[in-house]
Amino acid sequence: MDASGISTPNAVMVFDTTLRDGEQSPGAALSVDEKLEVGRALEEMGVDIIEAGFPISSPGDLRAVQQISRKIRNCVICGLTRANHEDIDAAAEALEEAARPRIHTGLGVSDLHIRHKLRTTREKALEWGVDAVKYAKKYVEDVQYYTEDAGRADQTYLYRVLEAVIVAGATVVNIPDTTGYTTPDEFGALIKGIVENVPNIHKATISVHCHNDLGMATANTLAGVLNGARQVEVTVNGIGERAGNSSLEEIVMALKTRRDLFRLDTSIDTHRIYPVSRLVSQLTGMAVQPNKAIVGANAFAHSSGIHQDGVLKERTTYEIINPHDVGAPKSAIILSARSGRHGLRHRLAELGYSLQDGQFEKVYQRFIKVADKKKAVDTRDLEAIVADEAQVFFEETYQLEHIQVTCGSHSIPTATVRIRGPDGHVSCDADHGTGPVDAICRAINRVVGERNELIEFSIQAVTEGIDAVGRVTIRIQADEPVNGGERRVFSGHGADTDIVVASAKAYLFALNRLIAARREAAT
Ligand code: KIV
Numbered sequence: 001m002d003a004s005g006i007s008t009p010n011a012v013m014v015f016d017t018t019l020r021d022g023e024q025s026p027g028a029a030l031s032v033d034e035k036l037e038v039g040r041a042l043e044e045m046g047v048d049i050i051e052a053g054f055p056i057s058s059p060g061d062l063r064a065v066q067q068i069s070r071k072i073r074n075c076v077i078c079g080l081t082r083a084n085h086e087d088i089d090a091a092a093e094a095l096e097e098a099a100r101p102r103i104h105t106g107l108g109v110s111d112l113h114i115r116h117k118l119r120t121t122r123e124k125a126l127e128w129g130v131d132a133v134k135y136a137k138k139y140v141e142d143v144q145y146y147t148e149d150a151g152r153a154d155q156t157y158l159y160r161v162l163e164a165v166i167v168a169g170a171t172v173v174n175i176p177d178t179t180g181y182t183t184p185d186e187f188g189a190l191i192k193g194i195v196e197n198v199p200n201i202h203k204a205t206i207s208v209h210c211h212n213d214l215g216m217a218t219a220n221t222l223a224g225v226l227n228g229a230r231q232v233e234v235t236v237n238g239i240g241e242r243a244g245n246s247s248l249e250e251i252v253m254a255l256k257t258r259r260d261l262f263r264l265d266t267s268i269d270t271h272r273i274y275p276v277s278r279l280v281s282q283l284t285g286m287a288v289q290p291n292k293a294i295v296g297a298n299a300f301a302h303s304s305g306i307h308q309d310g311v312l313k314e315r316t317t318y319e320i321i322n323p324h325d326v327g328a329p330k331s332a333i334i335l336s337a338r339s340g341r342h343g344l345r346h347r348l349a350e351l352g353y354s355l356q357d358g359q360f361e362k363v364y365q366r367f368i369k370v371a372d373k374k375k376a377v378d379t380r381d382l383e384a385i386v387a388d389e390a391q392v393f394f395e396e397t398y399q400l401e402h403i404q405v406t407c408g409s410h411s412i413p414t415a416t417v418r419i420r421g422p423d424g425h426v427s428c429d430a431d432h433g434t435g436p437v438d439a440i441c442r443a444i445n446r447v448v449g450e451r452n453e454l455i456e457f458s459i460q461a462v463t464e465g466i467d468a469v470g471r472v473t474i475r476i477q478a479d480e481p482v483n484g485g486e487r488r489v490f491s492g493h494g495a496d497t498d499i500v501v502a503s504a505k506a507y508l509f510a511l512n513r514l515i516a517a518r519r520e521a522a523t
C-alpha cells in the first residue's frame with residue numbers, strides 16, 4: 001500500500017485478524033494493554049490493516065479498538081460487526097479516532113447459515129446486507145463486507161450478493177471459507193468465478209479469509225491470490241477459531257519465497273516475523289508447535305547427518321528460507337544419533353575444540369553411544385564427553401570394558417567389572433561394599449591392585465532432564481609417596497547417562513593417572 005492507503009498493482013494487502021479471529025481461540029483472551037502491544041508490533045511489522053476487535057461483543061473489546069485507533073496511526077484499523085445498526089454504531093464509536101477506519105460488516109450466504117442461523121430467506125438476507133453497508137457508509141468511507149460461509153454457498157447467489165453490496169458502497173468484499181471446507185482447487189475456482197461473474201467486481205478489492213479445519217488454510221488463501229484476491233486475512237501463528245486461520249508468516253513467506261510464481265509483494269518487514277510470533281505466543285499462552293512452518297523451534301534445525309553435511313557445505317541445499325530473513329535464530333545443527341562426523345566436528349569447532357583424528361574418533365564413538373540414549377546431545381553433554389574422552393594426556397593402563405552393579409534396600413551392593421590390562425589381558429572380578437560406589441572401587445581394586453584412599457566423590461547432572469548426562473569426579477590419594485615427598489592426590493572424571501558407569505570410569509581414570517605418575521617417576 002502507498003502512503004495514501006491506495007493499493008499498488010503488485011501488492012497484496014495484509015489484513016491481520018490476530019486481535020479478532022485469533023483472539024477467539026479458546027483461552028487466548030488478551031487484556032486491552034496486551035492488545036495494544038500486539039497492535040504496535042503488527043504496525044511495526046508493516047501489516048496494512050489491523051482488525052482490532054468486535055466492539056459490540058464486550059466493553060473491553062470496544063476499549064481495545066478505541067485505544068488501537070488512537071495510538072496506531074500507520075495502519076487501517078478495522079472493527080467487526082454483524083449486519084445490524086447497533087453493532088455498526090458500536091464499531092463507529094470505537095473507530096472514531098482512527099486515522100483510517102474500516103467497518104467490517106456482513107452476513108451468512110450459505111443456505112445452511114441463512115436457514116438455520118439467520119432463519120430467513122436468501123432475499124431477506126441480501127436486503128439486510130445491503131442495508132448494513134449503506135448504514136456503515138454513513139460513518140466511514142471504507143466498508144468491508146463478509147459473505148460468511150461462502151465456501152459452502154450457492155455461487156450464483158454469492159455473485160448477486162457481491163454485486164449488490166458493491167453497489168451499496170462496499171470497498172472490499174471478503175470471501176471466507178468459514179468452516180475450512182474447501183480444497184485449494186475449489187477455493188481458487190470460487191475466486192475466479194467471482195472475478196468473471198460479478199460485473200462490478202473491479203470496484204472492490206477481493207479479500208480471502210480461510211480457516212484451517214482440514215489443514216488447507218494457507219493453500220486455499222494462496223489459491224485465492226492466484227485467482228485475483230488482493231487482500232489476505234491472516235493471524236500470527238495461525239491462531240483462531242477451532243483449527244485456526246491462515247497464518248501470516250506462511251502466506252507472507254510463500255509470496256516472498258515463490259515470488260517467481262506469484263509476482264506479488266506485501267509490505268511486511270519479514271525480519272519482524274519471528275519476534276512477533278514469540279510475542280503473540282507469550283501473550284496468548286498458545287504455544288507454537290515445534291514443526292510449525294517458519295516460526296516453529298525446528299523450522300531451521302537440521303538433525304539428520306545427511307542434511308547437516310549438506311547445510312554445512314551450502315545452506316541452501318536444505319533451506320529455502322534464510323532464518324535471518326524472518327528474524328529467527330540461525331540454523332541449528334541438532335546433534336542426535338543421526339548426526340554424522342561432519343556435524344559433530346563442526347559443532348566441536350564452534351565450541352573451540354580442535355581435536356586430533358584419534359581423539360576425535362574417540363569422542364565420536366562416545367557421542368554416538370550417548371546420542372543413542374538421549375534425544376539430542378547438547379553443548380554441555382559434548383563438553384563432558386570431550387573432557388572425558390579427549391583430554392586424556394597420559395597412557396591409559398587399564399580400560400573399563402564392562403560394569404554391572406546390583407544394589408537396593410534389601411541387597412548387598414555388589415559390583416562386577418571386566419577390565420583390559422596393559423598387556424591386553426582381560427580380567428573379571430567382583431566385590432561388595434557399603435554402597436554401589438564403594439563396591440565398584442573395591443571390584444576395580446581387585447583387578448588393578450593399586451592401593452589408594454578415596455577422598456572425594458561428587459556427582460553432577462551435566463544436563464537437565466531424566467536423560468541427563470551425569471558427571472562424576474573422584475579424588476584418590478596414593479597410599480605411598482609417588483616420587484618421594486607427599487602422598488599425591490589424583491583426580492578422575494567420568495561422564496555417562498548411567499551414573500554407575502560414570503563412577504567406574506572416574507575411578508579408573510584417577511587410578512590410571514596414579515599409575516602413569518608412578519611409571520614416569522620410575523624412568
Ligand atoms: O470465518 C469467518 O467467516 C469470519 C467472518 C466473521 C469474517 O471470521
Ligand code: ZN
Nearest residue numbers: 021178209241
Ligand atoms: Zn474467521
